[in-house]
Amino acid sequence: ATPTAVMVATGVGANNGVLIKGGDALEMAQKIKYVIFDKTGTLTQGKATVTTAKVFSGMDRGEFLTLIASAEASSEHPLAKAIVEYARHFHFFDEPSSTKDAQNHGQQSKSFGWLLDVSDFSALPGQGVQCFIGGKKMLVGNRKLMTENQITIPNHVETFVVELEESAKTGILVAYDNELIGVLGVADPLKREAAVVIEGLMKMGVNPVMVTGDNRRTAWAVAKEVGITDVRAEVMPAGKADVVRSFQKGGNVVAMVGDGINDSPALAAADVGMAIGAGTDIAIEAADYVLMRSSLEDVITAIDLSRKTFSRIR
Numbered sequence: 001a002t003p004t005a006v007m008v009a010t011g012v013g014a015n016n017g018v019l020i021k022g023g024d025a026l027e028m029a030q031k032i033k034y035v036i037f038d039k040t041g042t043l044t045q046g047k048a049t050v051t052t053a054k055v056f057s058g059m060d061r062g063e064f065l066t067l068i069a070s071a072e073a074s075s076e077h078p079l080a081k082a083i084v085e086y087a088r089h090f091h092f093f094d095e096p097s098s099t100k101d102a103q104n105h106g107q108q109s110k111s112f113g114w115l116l117d118v119s120d121f122s123a124l125p126g127q128g129v130q131c132f133i134g135g136k137k138m139l140v141g142n143r144k145l146m147t148e149n150q151i152t153i154p155n156h157v158e159t160f161v162v163e164l165e166e167s168a169k170t171g172i173l174v175a176y177d178n179e180l181i182g183v184l185g186v187a188d189p190l191k192r193e194a195a196v197v198i199e200g201l202m203k204m205g206v207n208p209v210m211v212t213g214d215n216r217r218t219a220w221a222v223a224k225e226v227g228i229t230d231v232r233a234e235v236m237p238a239g240k241a242d243v244v245r246s247f248q249k250g251g252n253v254v255a256m257v258g259d260g261i262n263d264s265p266a267l268a269a270a271d272v273g274m275a276i277g278a279g280t281d282i283a284i285e286a287a288d289y290v291l292m293r294s295s296l297e298d299v300i301t302a303i304d305l306s307r308k309t310f311s312r313i314r
């Protein structure tokens, strides 16, 4: 392709909300053999909703939700936002109307006045969050987070979590003061175009793969809905880049599509990194393509554009 053709294609991309960072990226996309999709926020809407909140200790429900929301309030993770939102609604409907009025007339932050003070907060990528509330350790996250902190998961709790996972939900475990106190179930619907795009890629001879930090059961349940048959689950953030490299073996050209901070090493490792426009800045920086409309259809747009621009000189 001539420099003009590359320039034109880059312009066509930009007009369609596909930002291409350079001619090499444009040329590489035609050769893509595998497209590895992150799950949360990429295949799914990243608009998680809490569907279940079960308290396993004797703790009051409002108190339980306050603790969790306080722990998650400093996290940027889509799961954290869903949890805080759920707790906020609970409090809004639960509290006396006088406080409600007072809060509505106050600053926006006032509506979060019920959150507790948190110290030593840390977000543990691929696991959850940890902090101290009232001098006691609070953990919100997956099984790995619990096991690494020596929290025992009783059988009846494990059964409950498995049921959530088999229905494509993410089970979030909550421990306070070294005891497992409850579980949340979070649903994150697929993007509407996801299944069609997966089908389209396969018709183009491109193999779709899912990679996620989420657990196996949830990952497979979501994969089944979207039509993906190659799933790498329970992958730690650093591991996503290794997954990319494993697919590159034998010289395969691999694309990675992701939105999160935890996807950026994989986006950088891929031959073609594609960031979801609605994603984090770090992912956008690491990528070769930015899909401004955040639509998965543009993965196909990008490959098509490259194929059309370079087909003649192959």
Ligand code: ADP
Pocket: 038, 039, 040, 041, 072, 075, 077, 079, 080, 124, 125, 126, 127, 128, 129, 140, 141, 142, 170, 171, 172, 211, 212, 213, 214, 215, 237, 260, 262
């Ligand atoms: P994905 O690869 O699907 O984008 P992540 O790597 O961000 O997922 O997270 C993997 C898992 O870690 C989540 O499914 C969840 O169980 C847990 N997790 C991560 N961050 C949080 C958080 N802020 N609160 C609760 N759980 C979390």
Ligand code: MG
Pocket: 038, 039, 040, 041, 042, 258, 259, 260, 263
């Ligand atoms: Mg993600």
